[in-house]
Amino acid sequence: MKVLCFGVGQAGGNVLDALLRYEQRTNADYVVDAVAYNTASADLRGLDLVPEENRILFGADEVSGHGVGADNELAAELAERDSRQLLRGTDGAPTSTADAFLIFAGLGGGTGSGAAPVLAKHLNRVYEQPIYGVGVLPAADEGALYSRNAARSLKAFVDVTDHVFAFDNGAWAESGEDVAAAHESMNEELVRRLGILFASGEVGESERVGESVVDSSEVINTLRGGGISTIGYAASELPESDGGGGFSISGLLGGGSSSSDDVDSINRITTQTRKAVLGRLTLPCDVDSASRGLVVVSGPPEWLNRKAIERSRTWVEEQTGSMEVRGGDYPLPESNHVGVLVLLGDVSRSDRVAEIRSTAVEAEQDRREREVGDAAASEDKTEAVVDDRLDSL
Template sequence: MKLALIGLGNAGGKIVDELLRHEAELSRSVVESAVAINTARVDLARLEQLPSESRFLVGQTHERVKGHGAGGDPDLGASVIRSDQAEIDRALDRVPPYAVDAFWVVAGLGGGTGSGGAPVVAEQVAARYDPPVYGLGVLPSESEGGRAALNAARSLRSFADAADNLVLFDNAAWQANDDSLEAGYARANREVSTRIVRLLSAGTVDGSTLAENAMDASDINRTLSSGGVSTIAYAETADPSAGGRGLLSRLAGNGDADTDDGADPATVVSGLIREAVNSRLTCPAAVDTAERALIVLSGPPSSLSRKGLEAGRRWVESEIESAEVLAGDDPRENADVLSAVVLLSTVTDVPRVEALQAQAVDAKETIAEQASLRESATNDLITDDDDQLDPV
């Protein structure tokens, strides 16, 4: 699948940057075009993979922005994106629509530019181009506060409506207690990049061995065509055909599986698919509420058991109680790991979203109450006790 990536805001730009880095490390060919759009000049300057001509600063002439960001205000972020249409058009002009299978708009939903701008850009791209427009939305953790939760809950409704499908990544599910803030975000970006690149590189003609059970862009688009929100599962193990033991989790619960030496290849493959679905998803959800699923098995050709893949597909069918499960392989001659990525499309039971909405409602009430108290306190401060002084 060939993608046009559009990163909105700080988190969106960093994830696009990491996707490009991961694609290069794995010698994959997924990204046809990539741009980053932001209201903050300093955030764009921190990107390492995207060339300068693919970075677009919006809101430079806006009296409240002037290149310094939207200040966590999604309404301001959306307003700037709408008003700076010339710069958005310039960014989109770099995308060759005839060469891409889908657009992917990427944003963190807790800030201002990403949460406000991503739904607007998704709408603009959908109105301008024929390929489907998908979203990748990063949910803030509870520790990021009520304002971030409120931004995310508001953006989530608009983003899901504007995109053909919205894949969620929950920062809260991927935090480690010993992570610094920077290290935690960097690790989360690597995790989501691993899943996206391995999922979407299936069926791409890039010099690798041709798949026996080929997946292509139409399979991925079909799986995502049911709309709503989706999540991605992943697991990997050392190449069984090389005689290595399975990898225990390098990071607790990160989707690494453990396999025994000499295990039957079909058993290894089917077990790996189960391990993926039963480990942490990009956003935790009730698996049995998914409407569709797609499985991509990637690794050395000698380890890709067709029998195991079919067994894994049947197991996923039984788990989600749907016949809409596609499965394919992605042979990689030089790979040293066997991996399984499972896209679970249109899930309807996502506890983190419900918790986020509850936190957002509380935050909205608190913010309104605090604003009222501040107004009253300020009025008391500047008014004399008997209100005998007239203002100038």
């Protein structure tokens, strides 16, 4: 699946850079072009692989390249004012070759949080392709302001995109670990999942040994209808002597006799599927609240047992209660791992999102109380906790 990528703000740019690095490292080719936006020139300079000519500074008349701090409303305003300049980011890009557009942003900060939904809205008006957000949620210990920013931005992002892939920094920082110090390893985890998802739809004709290779329409259909998604992934290393061949072909054909090889392959794939879903998801959520799913099993072709993939798909259907779970394989002849990626689309219950919303509503209530004075605010109180009072950006 070919994607045209946009990174907005610091986290957005960093994750985009990490995806480009991952793509390079895995000799893949799914990013048709990459553009980074920021109100802070230093952050743009700090990028590595986003081409220099694709780094766009906006809002410079107002903030002189110094950024907006954590003021996402200001960022949204500046993005709106400079929308033509933002759209110029696609001028030299081969837009027609992209199956989808992808916008990366940290939703708790200022620039990405405010400007990413504005960029999505403007791209949506011009281009036919689906637009997906990749939204990084702040950890709880990053403070109430970040939660408030994230809650409002997430609402806006979901409204204007075709789906938001969520990544929760809080779930990925090890306990006691500083979130900022963990960014690099978190970015690696996120881009590995996205990279596998996009690369799986890009398997060339010569590698299409199985008939159930995932293609881009399956990813797009899983995300159709909008919402927030989460991704799980688990992999197991293959024993050295068996890696890259020497395996019975019966597993590949999904046929008849169950050799011990098949049994090992089935066990590995079903175990990794459970680990992917029951282990750490990019956004922790109630798995049975997902509307759709996609299971992608990667590894050397002789390990991609058709029965096992079908069994994994059925298991994900049982866990989600959804009848719309797709499954397919992603042959990687040189790999010494069998990996399972599970994309859960349109999840409706996540404690972490609920927590961010309630922290945000409290912060908003405090702010209004300060603004309107104590007497007026106490009348306001009971209503103020209703989620609708939290305006979208």
